[in-house]
Amino acid sequence: MQINSGFRKFSSVLLLIIVVLFAACTSDNSGQLLRNAGTVLLSAQRPPDTTLKIPWKDGDERSVYIIPANTFFSRGNILLLHGWNLRPLGWCEQTSLCQKLRDAGFNIIIPDMGKSMYATQTYDETLPTMAEQPLRSWITDTVIVYLRDSFKLFTKEANNFIVGLSTGARGAFAIGLDVPEVFDGAVVLSGDYDQTLMTDDNLMTYFYGSYEDYPERWEGENNLLRNADKWTLPIYIGHAQQDRVVPWEQSDSLNKTLLKIGKVKPVSHFPKGFGHDYTYWESESDNIIDFIRKICDKDLTSEK
Incomplete structure (x- = not known):
């Protein structure tokens, strides 16, 4: 099946390809490339953000937004996952995270x-x-593969991270379990990972059926907490304690479980005074940048 890229202008295609080709810079030379890049390009000089149309099933297509780094050379790629029924670009529109990621040299990829x-x-x-x-296999088997083959995004040599909020945090953890070889780390905010802790949740019931009738669906491969022993990536776990949508105990349980397993040492932050909204998610922007930079800098140092 052919992919309809939906590029806006031919010149945008050329500029985007030039930018994303450098996303494959290896961890042992990306720091040097950034130091030698000189003056970064201003955002006004960048090509417009590009929307791809990628098949899902039965002829249906879904949008995938590619937002290039603001630096001449890219330092890596961020797969950004929005919450259930939230605007795909909402995180970029309502917080400073995307601008800060771009200024730090990262391309942002947002599937709808x-x-x-x-x-x-x-x-x-x-x-x-x-x-x-879409199921999460659409991301792992179609989106990532297409972007790697067509634009050299998410190559093994690049610094790749997966970042999600709310249900997108659930997705980020699930995808990190499925294809850990693609990513260098993950950030999950305000997510839910064990649906058996909230058996009256409407979304879970509408999707899996009731817990009483189908406990195996609630407790099996889609129960992420019960599969946490397979987790291997560095991870930042954030959740506001006054969250009235997803109890913060979901993230607290994930953090404690990963610590008990001992394969990774999560970075966690559970602040008071915030809820399940962009005010809280904005407050985590600098923490996310710091977490990602430390991993990239550590990889750069280890290669020397």
Whole structure:
């Protein structure tokens, strides 16, 4: 099946390809490239953000937004996952995170996941409107593969991170479990990872059926906390304690579980005085940048 790229202008294509080709810079030379880049390009001089149309199923296509780094050479790539039914670009529009990531040299890739639950499959009991949404395999098997083959994004040599909020945090952890070889680290904010801790949750019930009738669906491969022993990536876990949408205990349980397993040492932050909104997510912007930079700098040092 052919991909309809939907590029706005031919010149934008040429400029974008030049930028993203440098996303494949290896960790042992990216620091030197950034030091030698000279004056960074101003955002006004950059090509417009590019929207790709990538097939999902049955002829349906979903948008994937590519927002290039503001530096001449890219330091890596960020797969940014939005929350359930939130605007794909909302995180960029309502916080400073995307601007800071771009200024730090990262390309941002945002797939439109709509109302996805980032599950492995749908069921007869899944609400039809939810069954129409992409599964997480669309990202791992189609989006990442296409972007790697066509634009040299998410190559093994690049610094690649996955960042998600709310249901997107659930997706980030799930994808990090599925394809850890693609990423160097993950950031998850305000996410849920063990649906058995909230069996009255409507979204989970609409997707999996009731816990009483289908406990194996709630406790099996789509229960991320119960698969946490497979987690191997550096991870930043954030959650506001006054969250009234997703209990912060979800992230606290994930943090404690990973610490107990002992394969990784999570960085966690559970502040008071915030809820489940962009005010809290904005407050984490600098923490996210610092977390990602430390991993990149550590990789750069280890290669010397």
